[in-house]
Amino acid sequence: MRAVPEVGASRPEGPTGAPRRVLAAMSGGVDSAVAAARAHDAGHDVTGIHLALSRNPASYRSGARGCCTIEDANDARRAADVIGIPFYVWDLSDRFHEDVVEDFMDEYAAGRTPNPCLRCNEKIKFAAVLERGLALGYDAVATGHYAQLATGPDGLVEMHRAVDDGKDQSYVLGVLDQRQLAHSLFPLGGSTKADVRLEAAERGLLVADKPDSHDICFVADGDTAGWLQDKLGDRAPNHEGPIVDAETGEELGRHAGTYGFTIGQRKGLRIGRPAPDGKPRFVLDIEPVSGTVTVGPHERLAVRRLTGIRPRWCGSAPTRLQGTVQLRAHGSELPATVVVSGEAVEVELHEPAYGIAPGQAAVVYDGTRVVGSATIAATA
CATH class of the missing domain: 3.40.50.620 (HUPs)
Incomplete structure (x- = not known):
């Protein structure tokens, strides 16, 4: 557990001290x-x-x-x-x-x-x-x-x-x-x-x-890919396409929808044969227009820079901050330099992160304080 100095968990009173x-x-x-x-x-x-x-x-x-x-x-x-x-x-x-x-x-x-x-x-x-x-x-x-x-x-x-x-x-x-x-x-x-x-x-x-609820509340059985298949099916423009090896460019198989994949995914690729070095492949990229899913080795998932859009600030927007970012709901904090210019948020990670997907949130911290968040638009 962490100590947070001078923090009131509930702020029980209004500005005048009266109950609310x-x-x-x-x-x-x-x-x-x-x-x-x-x-x-x-x-x-x-x-x-x-x-x-x-x-x-x-x-x-x-x-x-x-x-x-x-x-x-x-x-x-x-x-x-x-x-x-x-x-x-x-x-x-x-x-x-x-x-x-x-x-x-x-x-x-x-x-x-x-x-x-x-x-x-x-x-x-x-x-x-x-x-x-x-x-x-x-x-x-x-x-x-x-x-x-x-x-x-x-x-x-x-x-x-x-x-x-x-x-x-x-x-x-x-x-x-x-x-x-x-x-x-x-x-x-x-x-x-x-x-x-x-x-x-x-x-x-x-x-x-009573047990805690987990997973996505509107996908009660936990099968997100199956739920998306049922809701989107062949109505999506990318309902089928190739699974391509990033190292060789070879088509390893076909899929029934890019919505069944996410960056960093290892299981459920159904590509049949192992990589030449025998190591597992991971989803590296999803191209929604062509429907191409690119797979490759784990080391190619490494991300050191993020570009965020649609920032939401808990208080005043920073311009430059040496702090930490969290990239998953149950992920660890990563030391980072955050630079903000209008609606653009540039994050330089001091150590690589793996399996980071566009669409996820980068939440910025200054110590224990939440500074704000941005939606990840691109990684490098």
């Missing part, structure tokens, strides 16, 4: 239930809301796969009853489909690898929900994310990593801007997951031992 009207986003899991309970204990006027994001929600989830099922909505409602707060279900399925699901399909069809959790946080949980909440007179949205907030020396709200490295979710929150952070509460940022589960049990919350 808070919307607690309750997914039906243990984290959001305890976050809502802690906000209520802090004296806030809390209302629980469950976001109905699926147009056709399943009755039951399968283990830790997926979320947003009818079972999850019922679990959230029971937790709200135990806490003693009002509870409502908000149907945001149309906006979720347009802003998250359609974006996910479009990005894969274009040969990029998106992160739908970042897009959901940006467009749904801290945009659509916050917009509606502010219009209804609420002051903040509380979630069960593991991150910490503090007021910096310049008066701006800073977001920092959680104290629990293993549960830190600041990466998927790197798309939040200053206005959104100023209306956010993360009550769990100073806790470990074990502590949260124990607290849930002590509070009598039935979700105390």
Whole structure:
């Protein structure tokens, strides 16, 4: 675990020190239930809301796969009853489909690898929900994310990593801007997951031992390639094409859709025969127009420079920063020099990264503080 100096995990009071009207986003899991309970204990006027994001929600989830099922909505409602707060279900399925699901399909069809959790946080949980909440007179949205907030020396709200490295979710929150952070509460940022589960049990919350959800919530069985095949199929312009060896230029096989591949992928290539040196091949490049998937040795995945677009800054935009970047939700921090010029973000890595795909997010840190993020457009 890391120590974050002078960081308040929940920022429980408004500018005047008075309790706030808070919307607690309750997914039906243990984290959001305890976050809502802690906000209520802090004296806030809390209302629980469950976001109905699926147009056709399943009755039951399968283990830790997926979320947003009818079972999850019922679990959230029971937790709200135990806490003693009002509870409502908000149907945001149309906006979720347009802003998250359609974006996910479009990005894969274009040969990029998106992160739908970042897009959901940006467009749904801290945009659509916050917009509606502010219009209804609420002051903040509380979630069960593991991150910490503090007021910096310049008066701006800073977001920092959680104290629990293993549960830190600041990466998927790197798309939040200053206005959104100023209306956010993360009550769990100073806790470990074990502590949260124990607290849930002590509070009598039935979700105390509920498994965490994993994978992409709208791909409940975890088969992303199969889901994309079903949704895109031969409607995509790149629905079939060659698999080419980067070393020899030889066509090694054919594929049924570039959307079934991502940079760095090793398994499922179905190219039949090994490389001459016997080493495994990895996906090095995806060309969506011709539908060509290029494969080759692991060392050719090395990336030392990134170009980012569509930056989202948590506070003031930097011009040049010696810090770190995180390139995957569960990836390690890499030392880097970040140079910002308008909407362009250039990242020079001090050590190589492997398997980095356009469409992924590069989240920039200054120590434990999240500076912001950008979408990777090119690597070198």
